[in-house]
Amino acid sequence: MADQIFWYISRSAGLVSWLAAAGSILVGTLIPSRILGRRPTIPWLTDLHRMLGALASVFLLIHLAALWFDHFVQLRFDDLLIPWVADIPGLSRTSIALGVLAAWMMAAVELTSLIRDRIPPDWWRTIHLSAYASLVLGTAHAFLAGSDITNPIVAALGTSAITAVLLALVVRIRRRQRAKRRRDEPPPTTRPEPPIVTTSPVIGDHGGLLNPRPSETTPGPSPRPPASGHHPPPTRG
Numbered sequence: 694m695a696d697q698i699f700w701y702i703s704r705s706a707g708l709v710s711w712l713a714a715a716g717s718i719l720v721g722t723l724i725p726s727r728i729l730g731r732r733p734t735i736p737w738l739t740d741l742h743r744m745l746g747a748l749a750s751v752f753l754l755i756h757l758a759a760l761w762f763d764h765f766v767q768l769r770f771d772d773l774l775i776p777w778v779a780d781i782p783g784l785s786r787t788s789i790a791l792g793v794l795a796a797w798m799m800a801a802v803e804l805t806s807l808i809r810d811r812i813p814p815d816w817w818r819t820i821h822l823s824a825y826a827s828l829v830l831g832t833a834h835a836f837l838a839g840s841d842i843t844n845p846i847v848a849a850l851g852t853s854a855i856t857a858v859l860l861a862l863v864v865r866i867r868r869r870q871r872a873k874r875r876r877d878e879p880p881p882t883t884r885p886e887p888p889i890v891t892t893s894p895v896i897g898d899h900g901g902l903l904n905p906r907p908s909e910t911t912p913g914p915s916p917r918p919p920a921s922g923h924h925p926p927p928t929r930g
């Protein structure tokens with residue numbers, strides 16, 4: 694057990710980092726979609742999103758440090774930094790390279806968030822969106838390199854986290870499309886207001902009606918002829 698302690702630490706830290714990253718991305722995806730209503734508030738959700746992102750980074754460092762100290766895998770510095778360099782018995786180079794790429798993307802997302810005020814917003818946004826790619830790569834890495842992914846609890850946790858992120862993404866995209874459609878629709882045509890008609894008669898100083906009924910001022914349509922029997926006889930020639 695003692696000689697494997699770093700292996701255990703590395704595995705558990707890798708799992709915590711992966712799930713925290715998925716949780717951070719899930720919350721970050723849900724914030725603009727307002728699907729959670731007014732409670733919890735947006736600042737609270739933003740803090741949660743940041744905290745989970747920081748947690749993912751800290752546990753990623755522990756994952757890598759434990760691999761560095763582990764005597765079995767014997768990783769060097771360049772194995773941790775350059776994709777397709779690490780050669781670990783029993784694991785494909787690609788399975789590790791996916792983790793290295795995911796780690797670089799996570800580092801970029803985390804570092805640019807710390808200096809967000811000092812970089813153009815477009816840059817920050819583009820780099821921030823790469824968090825989705827890092828989650829995809831990290832998930833592929835966990836499934837291909839991990840020893841515990843065959844454990845049903847680990848597999849269920851990972852699959853649920855990724856499914857939740859995908860669903861949140863679909864909800865967000867659909868809400869954005871609906872809002873855009875509503876913005877692009879022409880404004881409804883406004884009908885002229887009908888005149889206000891008072892029904893009770895208003896009597897003036899000299900006894901006349903001040904608001905005569907429409908039928909008393911403007912001649913209405915000529916009365917319809919009676920339905921039967923009272924037509925004048927048709928005249929000849």
Ligand code: HEM
Pocket residue numbers: 703704705707708709710711714753756757760766772773774779781789792793794795796799831832834835838839840841842
């Ligand atoms: C330089 C980057 C990385 C390297 C060199 C690396 C290396 C490794 C190795 C060698 C394993 C196999 C451990 C075992 O035997 O189970 C592993 C597993 C794992 N890694 Fe990474 N990794 C890196 C980045 C990441 C990142 C960015 C994540 C996700 C945020 C991650 C999450 C995991 C997970 C979840 C496992 C499976 C643990 C288990 O099954 O118990 N790794 N990693």
